[in-house]
Amino acid sequence: MNITRRQALALGAGAAVVTMTALPRLSLADTDAVKAAIDAVAGGATPEVANVTLTAPEIAENGNTVPITVAIDSPMTDDDYVTDVTILAAGNPAPGVATFHFTPMSGSAEATTRMRLAKTQDVIAVAKTSTGKVYMDRKTVKVTIGGCGG
């Protein structure tokens, strides 16, 4: 290996920036409809960006049917379980897509669905627990014209 010190430093700097941008973002640009929808689920509490894993393609293969999976880290016991998770499409005129309800009998809090996204936007998952905690995650899904690749 023959990387110079300058290159090594440059690489190190690059890595740091990547790590920072990889942190989940709380978008400041949410529309009132999205904020209202989050509030409706959270009951006014500010959701903590934790414990929810939203899996969605970075670029949609077909905007008409985008597969997403949401999984919430929870013991799912009678004392502490996820009651529901709501999926929002931040760029759709009516952001609400679906709400999944769980009980301790569910065993795990995980759901998969497909949704329509007309344009590039954030998909948001807001989850509530029986102990009153509210968690969220978000992911940008790009909807592109396609072609020209390779």
Place this chain on the structure above:
Amino acid sequence: MISRREFLMAAVATAAMTSGTGFGGLGRLAAQQALREEDLLAFRPLGNVTLVHLTDIHAQLMPVYFREPSVNLGVGAVKGLPPHVTGADFLKMYNLEPGSPEAYALTSVDFEGLSRAYGRMGGIDRIATVLKSIRADRDANTLFLDGGDTWQGSYTSLKTGGNDMIAAMNALKPDAMTGHWEFTYGSDRVSEIVESLPFSFLGGNIRDTEWDEPVFEPYKIFERGGVRIGVIGQAFPYTPVANPRWMFPTWSFGIREEEVQANVDAVRAKGADVVVLLSHNGFDVDRKLAERVKGIDVVLTGHTHDALPEPVKVGKTLLIATGSNGKFLSRLDLDVRDGEVKDFRYRLIPIFSDVITPDAEMTKLVTELRAPYADELSRELATTDSLLYRRGNFNGTFDDLICEALIDKRDAEIAMSPGFRWGTSVPAGQPITVEDLHNATSMTYPEAYRSEMSGALIKEILEDVGDNLFNTDPYYQQGGDMVRVGGMAYTIDPSATIGNRISNMTLLKDGSPIDPARNYVVAGWASVNEGTEGPAIWDVVEEHLKDRKSVTLEPNRAVKVVGA
């Protein structure tokens, strides 16, 4: 680092002799004297595992000219980092002599002059020689991996449905491959081929849309030199976006980072001592993936056609970039003990076709494969008075020629040609043969469409493709270079955001600004939409060349890049 210095020393005489141009055969002779086969093959073996990597050969069985990009911009965190370093900056970063064989192989600097001295690169029979020499010493330790984009890109691969490449590659005996353009033969054909392959086709990120089940083996564990090597395949994540999804409608791709991690964990759990990702993600996607997925020792990168003389290290992960079109073969020796890589030695082996002796058996096979098409392949269409090339972020001269042909023969105001990274070069003064034209156009959806688009839609397309190239998050980059445009000038600021990169769109024929509300007649090719109609692009270009004995393509001044 080994042998680069030896290689440079061997090349000093050549460098001194190539400052002028017009050496022709004499220059090539000089290259042969300065460069010896044993220098190209020299490698002090290390450790217990040898990985050999070939990728993005794009069906080039024969030696080719391929000019590396002069513009290959990085954005965001990777601005100015390899592989986003080109030309003189590249020479400086890697301490290469201008005019040296490596400078010719790795950069666009003085490509015209140096191509006369050093000749063509690649050729599967030369690759066979290098591979044989590696295996001669290290057969029990060697794993040969093909990164994909192997079956598409030439006249003979199109005519044979990829059979020519499959025959040639089978003779090289790879241990595994992954894919991208392979899928443009359609899911039935791909499934049929994969079943017949005497090695594994790996793709951990391909699932069927109905049951969300893996379509291909995600990984395979090999044993070499007493070391268990877990190889995970990662096909091009955006195949259904960049290429026609209707050709493989039930296959879903994607980066699927969490799947990659799960597969790394799975091969480790099954006892892999070392984990290799055989990837067609593209370099920047792989760099980000290596940051985030834990436990990958080596990423053999592909797709973006980058050739780097040294590995890029991300944490403990080594990223290897082997270039394209058969110009290079990578050899990475690893010393693997106690389940980890203790040491490594790497060489990007340049395949100088006039220096490396062709393997006789492979030459015979290639000649047989090409024989039915030999007359057509060598048929001359016109002569080019200037270098034709494609690779680079923005318009190359070969695409400018294609755009001219589209405007001319399809009676259009504006032409669009996709920013593919494949497509070989034709030096000035040489005939443009059917083979050359097909090297720049050969594909299963070549229809040249003609349609009307509003100025607003044209801008939207340019913005969309621009974001697929210059989004600061590599996971949102789709892969190709910028769409090539004919008949229209524009300015682009790669550092801006989508919707704000493109400005000053001007119709070249009358200098008028592009009117968002007016409709323009646009001709293009390689549409991903099903049912696209029109003549094949190679017929359009051939028709255009028929009226001309020779062509001259001036350097493109219609695309202005700012802010980068």
